[in-house]
Structure formats: structure tokens, C-alpha cells
Amino acid sequence: MAHQAHAYHMVGPSPWPLPGAIGALLLASGLAIWFHFHSITLLPLGLFLLLLPMYQWWRDIIREGTFQGHHTPPVQKGLRYGMFLFITSGVFFFLGFFWAFYHASLAPTPELGGCWPPTGIITLDPFEVPLLNTAVLLASGVAVTWAHHSLMEGERKQAIQSLTLTIILGLYFTALQAMEYYGAPFTIADGVYGSTFFVATGFHGLHVIIGSSFLAVCLLRQVQYHFTSQHHFGFGAAAWYWHFVGVVWLFLYVSIYWWGS
Secondary structure (H helix, E strand, C coil): CCCCCCCCCCCCCCCCHHHHHHHHHHHHHHHHHHHHHCCCCCHHHHHHHHHHHHHHHHHHHHHHHHHCCCCCHHHHHHHHHHHHHHHHHHHHHHHHHHHHHHHHHHCCCHHHCCCCCCCCCCCCCCCCHHHHHHHHHHHHHHHHHHHHHHHHCCCHHHHHHHHHHHHHHHHHHHHHHHHHHHCCCCCCCCHHHHHHHHHHHHHHHHHHHHHHHHHHHHHHHHHCCCCCCCCCHHHHHHHHHHHHHHHHHHHHHHHHHHHCC
16 A cells, blocks of 8 residues: 555456356356256356355455555445445345235235235244244344454454354254245245245345355454454444344344234
8 A cells, every 4th residue: 555645445457246247147047947947057057156256356355455454444434334335225125025015914905815814824933933033143143242342352262252153043043944944834926925924034044144154254254363453344344234134033023923923
């Protein structure tokens, strides 16, 4: 940064957006082929071409921020605004699903039997696996807050332990939700109830997987001494994202699992 007269990061040309976009296209096409024709020939290629640029891109950003000093305070401020706007877009993303659910449930049409849940739908018990999942996700939120405070206090060992616990709880949540899906008495094809349930909870599950991956990268960086008590935006962004995932789950649990059943 010594040759620059300003504190902003002028990002250089990067080769990763193009292969990343091609990988995303092939992954979506591979999923469609798998769903309709039961062939997974394109799926592994698309997944590989998506994951490889992701790894390379993250590696470049970690190098720029940790070793080259490009993430100055003004740059970090911009990154915070960007993460805030990203989470805001996620809020509105889920708002559409809640809108669809309440639109259908508050005034059930005759096609649904004039009642909610619709006629013929056997709902899940909100006080079994969903309640356990709620406790698991709330505990993971406590653990990630513990990790954040440990990092700010310079307690490296505690930060590693609490972050590991957060990731384990996130994976446990995903396993419980997969088990719940496997034994669900209805499918995504069962009218508006099945579609709103699986789309809303499924996209939330995807966010949990993304957040767990985000935290896993932060754990590897913490082990390699990338974070300090003053310079750890990557971890802060992951913690914000994880809290967002937890808040969305609380709304899902109260609305769809408890009230909606």
C-alpha cells in the first residue's frame, strides 16, 4: 500500500468471476437434468467448477486483507455496509415466503377446504424435532457470541473451542432437518402448504449450510493466526450472518411449525 496516496483498495483484474458463473450455470443445469432425467453426469462438473473458483477467490481476498494490508479502516467500513445490505436482501428474500404463507393461511380458500392446515395435511409436531432444532440453533448463537468476545479479548484457545462448537451445532441442525424431511408426512407437491413449508425451511437450511461453511473458513483462519482483536472483519461478518439465520428460524418456527400447525 506504500505506493498509494489513499487508503482505498483498487481491486485488480480477477479471473474467478467467469469460471464461477460458468460453474453456477452448469450446476443449475445439472440439477435440472438430475430432477427430470435422473442423470448426474453434469452435476459433479458444475459443482467442481463452482467450488474451485470459490476457493481461489476466498484465498485471494484473505491474502489481500491479511498479508497485503489492503483492508484498511475505510475498506472495512465499505465491507460492513456491503454485508449489512446482503443480510437485508436475505430478510426480504424470506419475507416473500412468509407473505405467501400468511396469504394462504389467514384466509383459506374453498380449494383448501376452507381451513388451515388444508384438508388432508398431517402437520409435524412443533414440540418434537422442530423444538430441538430451535434449541440447537439458539445454543449455536450463544456459542458464536462467546467466540466473538473471546477473539476481542485475545483468548485464542477459547475462540477456537467456541467456534468449533458453533460449527458442530450447525451441522447437527442440518442433520436433524434432513431427518425431519425424510419422515415428513407430506411433500413439496402437497399444495400451498407443502410448497411454502419446504421452500421456506429448505432455503433456510441452505443458509445454515452456507453459514456453517463461512464459520469453518473462519475457524481455519483463526487456527492460522489470521485474526487479531482489532482486525477480524471476516469473523464478524460470519457472526452477523449466523445471527440472521437464527432470527429467521425463530420466525419460521413460530409461524409455520407452531401457529401454522
